[in-house]
Amino acid sequence: MSCDVVDAAMGRPVGGSEYTWCRAVPGGTGIAVLAFLLSKPPLLSRLQTALHKLQNTHPILNSTLHFNPNASSFSFLTSPATPSLVVQSFDLSATSTLLVSGHDSAVSPFHQILEHHLNHDSWGHLHLSHTNVPVLFASIYELPDETWAVVLRLHVAACDRTTAASLLRELLPLTMEEDEGGEGRKKECSELSMAIEELMPSGEGKKGVWARGMDILAYSLNSVRLTNLKFEDTKSRRRSQVVRLQLNKNETDRVLAGCRKRGIKLCGALTAAGLMAAHGGKKSGKKYGVVTLIDCRSNLHPPLSSRDFGFYHSAILNTHEMEGGEDSLWDVAERAYEALSNSKKSNKHLSDMADLNLLMRKAMDNPGLTSSSSLRTSIMSVFEDTVIDNVDDGGGEMQREVGLEDFVGCASVHGVGPSIAMFDTIRNGHLDCVSVYPSPLHSRQQMQQFVASMKAILIHGGQL
Structure with missing residues (x-):
């Protein structure tokens, strides 16, 4: 179907594999990071618009994770509202606080920013709060030597490696487009994707x-x-x-x-x-x-x-x-x-x-x-x-x-x-x-x- 945004609020419980990742992330496994090193300063507004278009096209990127303490269960929730993702931006001074002085010279500032995000868990305390946590975060860092890093951090329950590779292929063309006012042009969009267990061929996943x-x-x-x-x-x-x-x-x-x-x-x-x-x-x-x-x-x-x-x-x-x-x-x-x-x-x-x-x-x-x-x-x-x-x-x-x-x-x-x-x-x-x-x-x-x-x-x- 073709639409500007998802027509109605949707949600579903996580599947078995997704639940395992929800359990794994607080321990340190399952934080996906896509990091780009640029020689030109990225336009924050254009990147944010491009990511919003991707979220409209792929509702799971616009979803939040919700924990139900009564049932000890997780769910994906997505909203028909315009995506609210805000790209964070850090100038050279702010970036320097994340860079370790005297670090191994083989570990570049870009490498250090990558490792910082691999260890930055936004979902670890989900079960202690009453808020929903987005599956996608984005940041821009100004680095030494006039370079910049753009970093996307995602929950693996919503992003396997195929998703990550496709996200890159779709994101680059969108960042080349001029910013659009209003809701922007119409995009192809789909319903919130189903869990892998729901799509298994009959009998394939069953055992006595x-x-x-x-x-x-x-x-x-x-x-x-x-x-x-x-x-x-x-x-x-x-x-x-x-x-x-x-x-x-x-x-x-x-x-x-x-x-x-x-x-x-x-x-x-x-x-x-x-x-x-x-x-x-x-x-x-x-x-x-x-x-x-x-x-x-x-x-x-x-x-x-x-x-x-x-x-x-x-x-x-x-x-x-x-x-x-x-x-x-x-x-x-x-x-x-x-x-x-x-x-x-x-x-x-x-x-x-x-x-x-x-x-x-x-x-x-x-x-x-x-x-x-x-x-x-x-x-x-x-x-x-x-x-x-x-x-x-x-x-x-x-x-x-x-x-x-x-x-x-x-x-x-x-x-x-x-x-x-x-x-x-x-x-x-x-x-x-x-x-x-x-x-x-x-x-x-x-x-x-x-x-x-x-x-x-x-x-x-x-x-x-």
């Missing part, structure tokens, strides 16, 4: 009580046997930090060619590089857990597109045993990808969704069930599909017009989650993996070394 119980027991028993990265500080308060794994175009082409030759996706190579970096030179066999996140939109009924905003990913947890041998990147990658493919063929990304949500919530409620009470559920997480962002596809002129120098999209993981979460993008032919980890459970130096090892393994594998 016995089968579900056995699967949960198997997941629980296997998880305590998994090997973790070395924990450096298990006591101090945690926060999410970021390191990046980047390959040049030639290196990226070689790795992608290796994947194509073997009929696997890039996630297989990233998984293998992570497993090999973790196992290092160990002579004995060790088991590691890897979570692969899968966009289920095409599997739902009716199928959804990338323009259907919300959280529509599921997870598959596979266990991989690494021996002390001399396996190559591609040996490990093919085994890892085969395990993922077999799990998908068995529909585990749909049938085990409720099981993994339950285990995630149990870990949050009982940290002692995890190694050293670390809340680590796996050694790493990857996405089945890589985000492709090519300037030559038509976005280059717009990116140059707004002065876009860099872009990062990721989510916090310092509550329950993996030791390292990989958010991979191929931008203009270059592989860029934003790697998020819980600090000080793992130190920046430790994770920089881990990522450097992964990079070396990928480069070497690409030459074979």
